[in-house]
Amino acid sequence: MKIVEDSPPILTALDRPNSYIGRSVPRPNMARLMQGRAQYVSDVVLPRMAHVAFVRSPHAHARIESIDAAAARKAPGVIAVVTGPELAKVITPWVGVLTHLKGLKSAPQNAIAVDRACWAGEAVCAVVARSRAEAEDGCGLVEVEYEELQAVTDPETALDPKTPVIHPSIADNLCFERVHTAGDPDKGFAEADAVVETTFLFGRHTGVCNEPRAIVADWNPGDARLTVYQGTQAPHMMQNLFAKHLNLEEHQIRVVTKDVGGSFGIKVHTYADEMATVALSKLLKRPVKFVADRIESFVTDIHARDHRVKAKIGVKSDGTITAWEIDDLTGIGPYSVYPRTSGIEANQVVNLTGGPYTCGNYRARARVVFQNKNVMCQYRAVGHPIATAVTEGLIELAAAKIGMDPLEIRRRNLIADDAHPSQGPSGIKFEALSHHSSLAHLDSMMNYAGLRAEQEKLRKQGIYRGIGFASFVEVTNPSAAFYGVGGARISAQDGATVRLDGTGAIFCHTGVSEQGQGAEAVIAQCVATSFGVSMDRVRVIMGDTDNTPYGGGTWASRAAGIGGEAAWQAGKALRANVLAVAGSILQAKPETMDIRNGIVVDAATGAERIGLDEVARIAYFRPDTLPSGIQAELVATRHYVPRAWAFAFTNGIQASYLEVDTDSGFVKLLKHWCVEDCGTVINPQLVDEQVRGGVVQGIGAALFEHCLYDDRGQLLNGNMADYLVPMAVEMPDIEVGHVVTPTADSELGAKGAGEAGTAGAPGCVMNAINDALRPLGAAPLTDMPFTPDKILRALKRV
Amino acid sequence: MKPSPFAYAKAKSLDHAIELLARPDGEARLLAGGQSLIATLNLRLSAPKLLIDLNGIGGLAGIAVKNDMVEIGAMTRHAEAERSADIARHAPLIALALPHIGHAAIRNRGTLGGSIAFADPAAELPACLLALGGEIDIVGPTGKRTVQADDFFKGLFETALGPRDVLTAIRLPAAANDTRVGFAEFSRRHGDYAMVGLAACAQVDGKGLGDVRLAYFGVGNVPLRAKKAETRLTEGSIDDAVKALASDLDPSGDVQATGATKLHLAGVLLRRVATQLMEVRS
Amino acid sequence: MSEHRCDITLTVNGETVAETVDARKTLVDFLRDDLILTGSHVGCEHGVCGACTVRVDGDVVRGCLMLAAQCNGARVETIEGVSDGGEIADLQTAFEQRNALQCGFCTPGMLLTAQELLASGQVPSREKIREQISGNYCRCTGYHAIVDAIESVAQARAGHKP
Known part of the structure; x- marks a missing residue:
């Protein structure tokens, strides 16, 4: 393990001449994005394309008595009006369950509600028209009669016997429950000198991708093929699901994903309105486009968090943690989302709580209940922000109670850097982590002692600043243990195909996809390095199920670690193939040669032997001149899936420095730091920017974002003026540092980095606020987001 | 979401605007900067039959100081007022408030008159006008009149403007030394x-x-x-x-x-x- | 005279365009649907996100809060035209070097908004830069890199050594 500053030195196993590994090279796809020449799905226009808009239920729970579409059918531009029962003839319903989440249950969900709407915003009728505006006009003319049913909205009472059961087909409103006990928590609490017990609340929030969900489905009966342009993170997963529910073969479906205007986990799920769009194309035999507008995005894009966690920690007076206990309750809407389910976040909370620490006495319960609100599912850093805030919140409350410095209590409990392999309280397995090195790096990077002195001085002037921390672990590079073992057809492995073109440049076709993280750059860096050309000689092809190896796509911080390794290995394999051909041309042993900067060279001396363009010329145009029996194979494919470890856990620590205006309850963020260890850093700049963007998403959760529902299941702030996303003025500068502990599971050694920022920031900001307010005797704030309203109440100012 | 259908007319003069407002169904709206109105149209929160665009009418924009009063034409854009030396000197409260209104692109387009006429209770300028004891010039079918700020704001998004009135200018007492x-x-x-x-x-x-x-x-x-x-x-x-x-x-x-x-x-x-x-x- | 369909003649990126548009069509929808200038994006349609930012008669505006019908006689510039003309080439290079964009959806609007501040020739503070882009939503970057990129261009244009 080593600490790196801006640009890590070249790493051993990857130490090839002209290596791009560890270099902050710019992404190759930025120019088109900056010039307005990108192609997002919302930009796609096809001949004969129609637009769909949906009539959506205004009620959280209602029986659909009747739908009168006569006026809408006659409206200008309207092509078709289609109800749930009509569309159900084209597309089958789905059930979002995974067998490894034992007991998880859900009810069949239809593309358009058939007889009952289960949340305010669920589509009950589709109007297809020549333009989106005309489709919306048509929606306004559809008369739906509803019988409003009692809405189940409060998770706390969802399981009460007198609360109505949302789905008569399943016994109760319990979607999933997990109970876990490790060590001896009762003994641990008995041995504690101090016990802290509190309840943490996490507001429901949502992704607010700048480009809303968008899909263009084009069923061509002439080819018997469906081409779907979709802003998705998982093209092959969607190919499989479209085939399954439209009763087609996978090879009849092509999913094309070019530029995607943000995803963050929002665009990795099955959405009823997108399934409906695909089915409508099949029904109408023409392209149909659906772009969610912002208002329907708020009531249909998956929501996340919304957990209530009762939590308890025991500590000795020397700071040793003796036990943990959590009881998590979350309401996930009326359906478990397909195919990843809505049980994963609560499951992750159980898995990750206490994760960085040695104390193994742990009791946890998580319950996931149905309710009549928009569905919830996996969103950036799934479960991590909750588990981290609970763990780190407990630790800082305990430290305050026993009068110990918050970094010191961590030093005394974090798993030692040399104690690996190790495991967390829930049994999650860690290959190698660097908590202590990361903490030490953070300590010096932020000048902790200096900030404490400044804080103390300012307090005397009535200025209340706070410093908060959050250590964390992050799940990355998931193996089949995440979804595959539960029966979901979601690829855990990923492939790369590298091909030499006729001029000596290479194409790399990869199963991972790009939504801005920089996967395209990382793949190009890996293959350019392992094959031996400059990056401008690499063209990366992604986001097209017709033209890429089978793969999972980009989610759960997997693209660099899994897709990158496949590309690295494919580049090596093609190098061997090219050297075999070069060897036969030059009458030299392939193992004495290498490819460097696009030229076959003598490995020992670096002397140039033959250019790649010449190898390609001979292999493609004059193969007759090769010795007999030599067939050039200038394409190579390799796949990779993590096998030794279910997940490549990463770790890190964040710090927040902020000031609370105790008169107004407003929080000003002054600075934020993050040290993280994602193993081999392929592109430091891209990692830093993933961290920064992630931190700000976490800050959004801590201070601003909240889907506010009333008790009838109506979203009160479903627009961008009232749902507050982080904007530039309120966000701090963020300093990022690295510690490098590569995974031995792959040659590259890279782990993921996409969610570390979001995992740690909410708990970190919470701790900083409580640190600021502690001298004022304020009750600790544990109810996110921390609005001025809540802070003033904690200060008893209102 | 896209707006419901409406017709659009560009008013050539104040009289023309007032004439266009005289639709029997009363469902015409004046379009000034549009920074609030068009958002509500896009959300289908309002669905007028006719939009009357005031942007082509001459003489409705501009800032002048006369008789110890600062007169601001209704169609003066926020950004123009922000850059104005007269506003900075003679209407410092307005100068203080302007940077808080929306963002650069909003202020480039939004108008002071539109903001006052729309009368969002959470907006800055109506309160400034009230604090300064300003007055509002209105032209309607029966001619011109002036209303004091204290009498202008009547209720939620309701003002002294009648259905066929056009707000043409606001006037504020110029700041004195004291x-x-x-x-x-x-x-x-x-x-x-x-x-x-x-x-x-x-x-x-x-x-x-x-x-x-x-x-x-x-x-x-x-x-x-x-x-x-x-x-x-x-x-x-x-x-x-x-x-x-x-x-x-x-x-x-x-x-x-x-x-x-x-x-x-x-x-x-x-x-x-x-x-x-x-x-x-x- | 009032119409549901309006004839408009305007210049877009220097080219004269004459079209008939629905009165209800916003400027950004007109640019995207009718002229297939898809570099201006639709993010919220209620004036908050800034993805639709374009320039009209030299000023940045929300493309979703103006009607195409209002643009008769106007000079409209979009990211495509401003890029091709080279006006913001240094800003684009700075964004690239600093990775000041990820998904890129906000970027055209962000660039045009930044350019309006930079055109003043001053070297703004980081706070001022943040204020200028406060109406342009970016979910990906956390803004830090964007502020860095804009700051570096302001300094370079003012002749400061990087």
């Missing part, structure tokens, strides 16, 4: 509508503040004068003025804050703005 102004607001994010805001104006004499006008926004259906607090502040007690707010204001809660929090924040603003009013002018 004039002091103060402005502060709490908004969750820069450029958002305020949770609570306060625009204030006073005259200083040797002893203290006189003619104090405190106009709150974001605390009711209209911008509100805190008259008891004004009196207490004139008497010289900030503490009493803050206490008086409890009888001046009765804010309702919304998605950002409870009514109690808003009332508390109104007091915090009063202390800050009072300090601004009492600052010695350099």
Whole structure:
């Protein structure tokens, strides 16, 4: 393990001449994005394309008595009006369950509600028209009669016997429950000198991708093929699901994903309105486009968090943690989302709580209940922000109670850097982590002692600043243990195909996809390095199920670690193939040669032997001149899936420095730091920017974002003026540092980095606020987001 | 979401605009900067049959100082006022408030007259106009009239403007040597509508503040004068003025804050703005 | 005279365009649907996100809060035209070097908004830069890199050594 500053030195196993590994090279796809020449799905226009808009239920729970579409059918531009029962003839319903989440249950969900709407915003009728505006006009003319049913909205009472059961087909409103006990928590609490017990609340929030969900489905009966342009993170997963529910073969479906205007986990799920769009194309035999507008995005894009966690920690007076206990309750809407389910976040909370620490006495319960609100599912850093805030919140409350410095209590409990392999309280397995090195790096990077002195001085002037921390672990590079073992057809492995073109440049076709993280750059860096050309000689092809190896796509911080390794290995394999051909041309042993900067060279001396363009010329145009029996194979494919470890856990620590205006309850963020260890850093700049963007998403959760529902299941702030996303003025500068502990599971050694920022920031900001307010005797704030309203109440100012 | 269908007409003159407003169904709306109106159209929260665009009418924009009054044409854009030396010098309260309105692109397009006529209770400019005791010029089918700011804001998005009236200009007393102004607001994010805001104006004499006008926004259906607090502040007690707010204001809660929090924040603003009013002018 | 369909003639990126549009069509929808200038994006349609930012008669505006019908006689510039003309080439290079964009959806609007500030020739503070882009939503970057990129261009244009 080593600490790196801006640009890590070249790493051993990857130490090839002209290596791009560890270099902050710019992404190759930025120019088109900056010039307005990108192609997002919302930009796609096809001949004969129609637009769909949906009539959506205004009620959280209602029986659909009747739908009168006569006026809408006659409206200008309207092509078709289609109800749930009509569309159900084209597309089958789905059930979002995974067998490894034992007991998880859900009810069949239809593309358009058939007889009952289960949340305010669920589509009950589709109007297809020549333009989106005309489709919306048509929606306004559809008369739906509803019988409003009692809405189940409060998770706390969802399981009460007198609360109505949302789905008569399943016994109760319990979607999933997990109970876990490790060590001896009762003994641990008995041995504690101090016990802290509190309840943490996490507001429901949502992704607010700048480009809303968008899909263009084009069923061509002439080819018997469906081409779907979709802003998705998982093209092959969607190919499989479209085939399954439209009763087609996978090879009849092509999913094309070019530029995607943000995803963050929002665009990795099955959405009823997108399934409906695909089915409508099949029904109408023409392209149909659906772009969610912002208002329907708020009531249909998956929501996340919304957990209530009762939590308890025991500590000795020397700071040793003796036990943990959590009881998590979350309401996930009326359906478990397909195919990843809505049980994963609560499951992750159980898995990750206490994760960085040695104390193994742990009791946890998580319950996931149905309710009549928009569905919830996996969103950036799934479960991590909750588990981290609970763990780190407990630790800082305990430290305050026993009068110990918050970094010191961590030093005394974090798993030692040399104690690996190790495991967390829930049994999650860690290959190698660097908590202590990361903490030490953070300590010096932020000048902790200096900030404490400044804080103390300012307090005397009535200025209340706070410093908060959050250590964390992050799940990355998931193996089949995440979804595959539960029966979901979601690829855990990923492939790369590298091909030499006729001029000596290479194409790399990869199963991972790009939504801005920089996967395209990382793949190009890996293959350019392992094959031996400059990056401008690499063209990366992604986001097209017709033209890429089978793969999972980009989610759960997997693209660099899994897709990158496949590309690295494919580049090596093609190098061997090219050297075999070069060897036969030059009458030299392939193992004495290498490819460097696009030229076959003598490995020992670096002397140039033959250019790649010449190898390609001979292999493609004059193969007759090769010795007999030599067939050039200038394409190579390799796949990779993590096998030794279910997940490549990463770790890190964040710090927040902020000031609370105790008169107004407003929080000003002054600075934020993050040290993280994602193993081999392929592109430091891209990692830093993933961290920064992630931190700000976490800050959004801590201070601003909240889907506010009333008790009838109506979203009160479903627009961008009232749902507050982080904007530039309120966000701090963020300093990022690295510690490098590569995974031995792959040659590259890279782990993921996409969610570390979001995992740690909410708990970190919470701790900083409580640190600021502690001298004022304020009750600790544990109810996110921390609005001025809540802070003033904690200060008893209102 | 896309707007419901409507017709569009570009008014050639004020008379033409007023004539166009005379639709029998009354479902015509005037389009000034459009920064609030077009958003509501896009959300289908309003669906007029006709939009009458005022942007082509000459003489409705511009800033002039005459007879100790600053006259601002209704179609003057926020950005133009922000750049105006006359506003900075003669209408410093407006200058203080402008940077809080939306964002650069919004201010490039939004108009002062539109903002006053739309009368969003959480908007800055209606409160400024009220604090300054300004007046509003209106032209309607029966001719011109002038309404005092204190009489202009009638209810939630309701003003003294009739269905066939056009707001043509606002007039503010130019700041004198003894004039002091103060402005502060709490908004969750820069450029958002305020949770609570306060625009204030006073005259200083040797002893203290006189003619104090405190106009709150974001605390009711209209911008509100805190008259008891004004009196207490004139008497010289900030503490009493803050206490008086409890009888001046009765804010309702919304998605950002409870009514109690808003009332508390109104007091915090009063202390800050009072300090601004009492600052010695350099 | 009032119409549901309006004839408009305007210049877009220097080219004269004459079209008939629905009165209800916003400027950004007109650019995207009718002229297939898809570099201006639709993010919220209620004036908050800034993805639709374009320039009209030299000023940045929200493309979703103006009607195409209002643009008769106007000079409209979009990211495509401003890029091709080279006006913001240094800003684009700075964004690339600093990775000041990820998904890129906000970027055209962000660039045009930044350019309006930079055109003043001043070297703004980081706070001022943040204020200028406060109406342009970016979910990906956390803004830090964007502020860095804009700051570096302001300094370079003012002749400061990097």
